[in-house]
Amino acid sequence: MTAARRRALVGLGIGLALADSSVVTLALPDILRRYEVEIPQVAWVLTSYNLGLALAAVPAAYLGRRRPRAAFAVGTLVFAAASLVCALAPSFGVLVGARCVQAVGGALLVCAALDLLTAIDGSDARSVRTWAAAGVVGAALGPAAGGVLTQTLGWESIFLVQAPLALVTMAALVGLRARPVHGPAGRPNVPANAALLLISGALTAALFLLVLLLVDGWRIDPAVAGVIVTVLPAAAILTGRVAHRFGGSLTRAASGAVLIAGGLGALGVLPGSSWLWTIAPQALVGAGLGLSLSALTERALHGRSPQAVHGGWTIAARHAGVVVGLLLLTPVFTTALDRNEDRALRAGAAAVLDSSIPPLEKLGLAQDVLAVVHASNREVPDVREAFANRPDDPAYRTLEATLVSELDRAVTAAFARPFLLAALLALAALIPIVLSRGKVSV
Amino acid sequence: MKAAPFVLACAAAVGLVAAYVAFGGTSYEPTPVANPCLPRPARQATSTDERLEHVVLAAADAAACKLGVSREELVLALRSVDDLDRLAEKEGRSRDELEQTLRDGLVRAVGEAEGQNLIGDNTASTLRFAAEHLPLGLLLEVLRRASSILG
Numbered sequence: 001m002t003a004a005r006r007r008a009l010v011g012l013g014i015g016l017a018l019a020d021s022s023v024v025t026l027a028l029p030d031i032l033r034r035y036e037v038e039i040p041q042v043a044w045v046l047t048s049y050n051l052g053l054a055l056a057a058v059p060a061a062y063l064g065r066r067r068p069r070a071a072f073a074v075g076t077l078v079f080a081a082a083s084l085v086c087a088l089a090p091s092f093g094v095l096v097g098a099r100c101v102q103a104v105g106g107a108l109l110v111c112a113a114l115d116l117l118t119a120i121d122g123s124d125a126r127s128v129r130t131w132a133a134a135g136v137v138g139a140a141l142g143p144a145a146g147g148v149l150t151q152t153l154g155w156e157s158i159f160l161v162q163a164p165l166a167l168v169t170m171a172a173l174v175g176l177r178a179r180p181v182h183g184p185a186g187r188p189n190v191p192a193n194a195a196l197l198l199i200s201g202a203l204t205a206a207l208f209l210l211v212l213l214l215v216d217g218w219r220i221d222p223a224v225a226g227v228i229v230t231v232l233p234a235a236a237i238l239t240g241r242v243a244h245r246f247g248g249s250l251t252r253a254a255s256g257a258v259l260i261a262g263g264l265g266a267l268g269v270l271p272g273s274s275w276l277w278t279i280a281p282q283a284l285v286g287a288g289l290g291l292s293l294s295a296l297t298e299r300a301l302h303g304r305s306p307q308a309v310h311g312g313w314t315i316a317a318r319h320a321g322v323v324v325g326l327l328l329l330t331p332v333f334t335t336a337l338d339r340n341e342d343r344a345l346r347a348g349a350a351a352v353l354d355s356s357i358p359p360l361e362k363l364g365l366a367q368d369v370l371a372v373v374h375a376s377n378r379e380v381p382d383v384r385e386a387f388a389n390r391p392d393d394p395a396y397r398t399l400e401a402t403l404v405s406e407l408d409r410a411v412t413a414a415f416a417r418p419f420l421l422a423a424l425l426a427l428a429a430l431i432p433i434v435l436s437r438g439k440v441s442v
Numbered sequence: 443m444k445a446a447p448f449v450l451a452c453a454a455a456v457g458l459v460a461a462y463v464a465f466g467g468t469s470y471e472p473t474p475v476a477n478p479c480l481p482r483p484a485r486q487a488t489s490t491d492e493r494l495e496h497v498v499l500a501a502a503d504a505a506a507c508k509l510g511v512s513r514e515e516l517v518l519a520l521r522s523v524d525d526l527d528r529l530a531e532k533e534g535r536s537r538d539e540l541e542q543t544l545r546d547g548l549v550r551a552v553g554e555a556e557g558q559n560l561i562g563d564n565t566a567s568t569l570r571f572a573a574e575h576l577p578l579g580l581l582l583e584v585l586r587r588a589s590s591i592l593g
Binding site: 262 | 444447448450451452454455456458459461462463465466467468470471472473474475476491492494495499512513514515517518521
């Protein structure tokens with residue numbers, strides 16, 4: 001097998017494992033309905049995987065450096081088997097448990113992959129670039145791929161597709177010799193890993209909340225939303241290809257953090273509820289992701305040995321950041337959503353009271369709208385259902401449009417605070433980035 | 443560190459946020475509801491239904507103004523006695539206080555509508571009697587169905 005083919009297979013494995021931190025984002029509404037849980041509970045499908053990866057990455061790296069081939073094989077098998085259990089999970093508890101096991105397999109696979117890439121390329125620098133790039137592409141493409149699979153084949157297909165794909169990557173091991181790495185591991189690059197943690201926490205908003213806004217908030221079809229959010233990975237991949245022209249890793253990391261903060265800040269002040277408004281912010285966040293994640297990973301690994309252990313630290317930092325982001329942003333978002341739904345309800349009541357439809361009809365319509373709101377069970381209600389059997393009269397259509405607009409305004413405003421908080425996290429990453437000045441020159 | 447790419451990134455970030463704010467990004471929120479203490483634009487009330495609706499909404503405005511809540515919040519609380527109790531608790535008032543404010547608002551609105559010849563003497567008397575004597579649950583039912591009962 002050629003080196004390029006081996007590299008692609010190992011890269012696929014890394015991409016699969018890291019895409020899993022965000023791949024189920026678009027499937028969350030379906031999972032929520034399937035297991036009849038609420039938003040804070042369903043977030044554990046994401047949190048458990050990222051928490052598992054964050055906790056298992058460093059121990060997995062220590063294990064993997066002694067026998068990289070075996071670690072990659074075991075990690076891949078565990079990941080694939082746990083993926084199947086996720087697809088067939090009879091209860092929400094089993095699904096979350098299987099996600100934890102999947103994360104342990106993913107951690108072994110990803111950390112061992114770094115030593116395998118070094119064996120394939122014969123160069124630490126090149127293997128780090130490939131490893132970082134595969135991770136960026138996987139994390140960025142996750143939501144879009146998950147959205148398309150959820151819409152076309154159902155959310156279970158995300159996990160069913162992963163299992164055989166993961167097993168295929170094991171073909172890279174045939175005839176490959178990877179030397180075990182001995183000797184003590186040095187201290188991790190704390191500033192670079194701290195910056196990775198903060199940037200990943202900020203990216204949580206872009207990768208998870210944006211998808212929720214499009215699908216649950218603005219009622220966009222998940223498959224269409226999957227296509228819309230491809231702007232982010234496309235920008236990340238394009239920027240990643242020309243990243244070296246932006247200068248050294250310090251410049252790229254700092255510029256990337258600022259671009260992510262700008263994109264998230266813009267998502268926090270959206271002037272309307274059309275997906276078109278999300279394009280420019282996505283492009284900025286994607287460009288920032290392409291610049292900063294790979295630059296910070298390179299800084300964290302530069303001159304440190306063994307690579308797999310320090311790679312493990314970067315995985316732990318990134319996914320701890322996702323967990324921090326989820327734990328920090330989810331309550332802010334749900335509180336703001338509750339508050340804004342109350343405001344929307346009052347604005348909607350004002351629209352009904354002030355409308356020109358006959359007074360007796362207002363009573364019936366108001367009751368129907370409230371019934372839709374109560375039946376929504378903490379999801380964003382679709383008030384258009386209340387108008388389904390009403391006369392096709394301009395007064396009703398105007399009122400319907402007003403109510404939908406008030407709800408859109410409420411939902412969009414509810415997302416503003418978590419997006420702005422995430423923008424602050426990205427800006428906070430500048431502190432460790434600046435602190436790491438002079439320590440690394442790549 | 444190279445300054446140019448960093449400055450370019452800062453300009454792109456600040457520029458996009460500034461553009462979105464200029465397009466109204468910070469004011470894209472649910473429309474604030476009107477102050478119930480301020481007069482509302484006059485609306486034509488020709489049918490019995492519309493005249494009674496005018497009385498009920500004027501009563502809601504008067505009561506909401508005195509309670510310091512919006513008319514819409516009060517109307518939403520009129521769905522049931524339980525909803526009204528929740529509003530009283532939220533506003534730190536007693537149930538009796540809220541109930542009396544509602545009755546006073548309705549009596550006042552009936553008087554005003556009578557003075558403007560929007561409703562006749564019999565309708566005004568019936569509504570005034572309901573406001574002063576009916577138990578709260580029944581009064582809410584009357585308010586919700588005023589037009590169908592009296593129209």
